[in-house]
Amino acid sequence: MNKDADTAKRKRRASKKKGLVIVNTGNGKGKTTAALGVLFRAWGRGMNVGVVQFLKSSTARYGEIKAARKLGIDWVVTGDGWTWTSRDLDESAALAQHGWELAQARIASGEYDILILDEFTYPLHFGWLDTDEVIAWLRGHKPPMLHLIITGRYAPQTLIDFADLVTEMVEVKHPYRDQGITAQPGIEF
Amino acid sequence: MNKDADTAKRKRRASKKKGLVIVNTGNGKGKTTAALGVLFRAWGRGMNVGVVQFLKSSTARYGEIKAARKLGIDWVVTGDGWTWTSRDLDESAALAQHGWELAQARIASGEYDILILDEFTYPLHFGWLDTDEVIAWLRGHKPPMLHLIITGRYAPQTLIDFADLVTEMVEVKHPYRDQGITAQPGIEF
Numbered sequence: 001m002n003k004d005a006d007t008a009k010r011k012r013r014a015s016k017k018k019g020l021v022i023v024n025t026g027n028g029k030g031k032t033t034a035a036l037g038v039l040f041r042a043w044g045r046g047m048n049v050g051v052v053q054f055l056k057s058s059t060a061r062y063g064e065i066k067a068a069r070k071l072g073i074d075w076v077v078t079g080d081g082w083t084w085t086s087r088d089l090d091e092s093a094a095l096a097q098h099g100w101e102l103a104q105a106r107i108a109s110g111e112y113d114i115l116i117l118d119e120f121t122y123p124l125h126f127g128w129l130d131t132d133e134v135i136a137w138l139r140g141h142k143p144p145m146l147h148l149i150i151t152g153r154y155a156p157q158t159l160i161d162f163a164d165l166v167t168e169m170v171e172v173k174h175p176y177r178d179q180g181i182t183a184q185p186g187i188e189f
Numbered sequence: 190m191n192k193d194a195d196t197a198k199r200k201r202r203a204s205k206k207k208g209l210v211i212v213n214t215g216n217g218k219g220k221t222t223a224a225l226g227v228l229f230r231a232w233g234r235g236m237n238v239g240v241v242q243f244l245k246s247s248t249a250r251y252g253e254i255k256a257a258r259k260l261g262i263d264w265v266v267t268g269d270g271w272t273w274t275s276r277d278l279d280e281s282a283a284l285a286q287h288g289w290e291l292a293q294a295r296i297a298s299g300e301y302d303i304l305i306l307d308e309f310t311y312p313l314h315f316g317w318l319d320t321d322e323v324i325a326w327l328r329g330h331k332p333p334m335l336h337l338i339i340t341g342r343y344a345p346q347t348l349i350d351f352a353d354l355v356t357e358m359v360e361v362k363h364p365y366r367d368q369g370i371t372a373q374p375g376i377e378f
Contacts, residue, residue, distance in 0.1 A: 017370065017371060017373060018370060020364055020370070020373070020376060022376070024219060025361075026359070028356040028357070028358075029223070029354065029356045030213060030219055030223035030226075030356050030358065032226065033222075033223040033224075033225075033226030033227050033230070034218070034219035034222040034223040034226055034358075035222075035226065036222075036225070036226030036229050036230060037219075037221065037222030037223055037224065037225030037226040037228075037229065037253070038222050038375070038376060039226075039229070040225050040226065040228070040229040040253060040256050041222070041225060041252035041253040041256060041375060041378070042252060042375035042376075043256055044252040044253055044254070044255035044256025044257070044259060045251075045252040045255060045256075045374055045375050047374075047375045062234075063230035063231060063233040063234045064226070064229060064230045064233055065233070066233035066234060067229050067230060067232055067233025067234075068233070070233065113375060114375060114376070147373075147375070147376055160361065160362065163362060164362070164364035164368065164370070165218065165362060165363060165364050166360075166361035166362035167217040167218045167219050167358055167359065167360060167361060168217070168358075168359040168361050169219065169223075169356055169357075169358055169359075170215070170356065170357040170358075170359050171356060172214075172349065172355035172356060172357050173349065173352060173353070173354060173355035174354060175209055175353035175354050179353065181206065181207060181209070181353070182206060184206060184209070184336075185234055185236075186227070186230060186231035186234050186236045186302060186303060186336070187209060187211070187227060187231075187303070187336055189230070
């Protein structure tokens with residue numbers, strides 16, 4: 001095959017494959033776990049995967065962080081133990097900014113096939129980070145083949161417009177409220 | 190604490206924890222990957238997990254099967270390469286029945302903390318298995334602490350009624366149709 005035909009072929013292929021911006025949002029279960037499933041699958045294929053977790057909590061994510069450590073998967077916890085009742089919003093904003101810088105370094109490094117920005121919608125939704133600035137930076141710096149998975153409720157509309165693949169996890173039935181069942185290890189965290 | 194108080198305390202605790210029947214359904218992404226994320230997390234905790242996959246396909250599930258093998262996770266593929274255009278429905282029904290027997294043996298064994306019945310809704314939806322019989326069997330045989338995760342579109346209403354936790358994955362935006370992007374390794378399979 002001559003060089004022009006080869007280039008044309010590569011171009012055609014490139015037009016069909018690209019690194020996706022994926023958003024898992026909604027009030028239901030499965031936003032983070034679906035991202036973890038992708039991570040599990042990609043790890044099975046020997047791809048280089050990483051996680052930047054934007055909200056820190058004492059027990060949540062315990063099982064998955066343990067699994068990631070066992071497998072040598074890069075997992076960085078950033079942000080504070082922010083809850084709906086937090087008062088020190090300046091602190092939350094500063095931590096979100098720090099987390100975003102860690103994420104930017106990983107994105108721009110070109111070393112990853114898939115990166116998960118877990119609970120990244122919250123700093124955007126609450127204005128700790130500027131969604132337009134984040135998207136503008138991603139347009140300029142995200143390597144074309146990198147898949148980026150963003151999870152969390154309240155995904156801003158501009159992020160949805162920017163994303164390639166958006167899924168809303170809708171709660172149909174939930175046992176913890178309906179039956180008084182507590183969150184359980186392995187299933188919930 | 191005396192023995193009676195201890196027993197009462199354990200009873201209260203037991204009434205709050207139970208093995209859940211979880212259904213991930215809907216037309217969106219993330220039904221199977223969310224189940225895989227739970228598997229990944231539970232494996233991180235050293236729990237005993239397994240998968241019975243009810244539809245076989247040549248490339249789908251490739252990454253996750255590879256990951257499961259690397260981790261020594263029990264994963265059995267059953268069913269045929271059924272597609273929407275399949276004609277030999279007797280064959281599909283026989284294979285679904287065989288898969289269900291493999292699942293029943295694993296459920297009744299008491300050896301698992303979490304079992305995933307991947308794409309199990311299809312044999313129910315298409316009537317290859319009788320949903321009422323399946324539920325009646327589960328009521329009689331599922332160990333109380335076993336978590337069972339069932340994935341696939343078209344979850345029958347009786348299954349939803351029986352389940353503890355039901356999430357519908359709703360497609361908000363999909364790149365493959367909208368942008369002509371092909372399914373990609375790691376993300377899709």
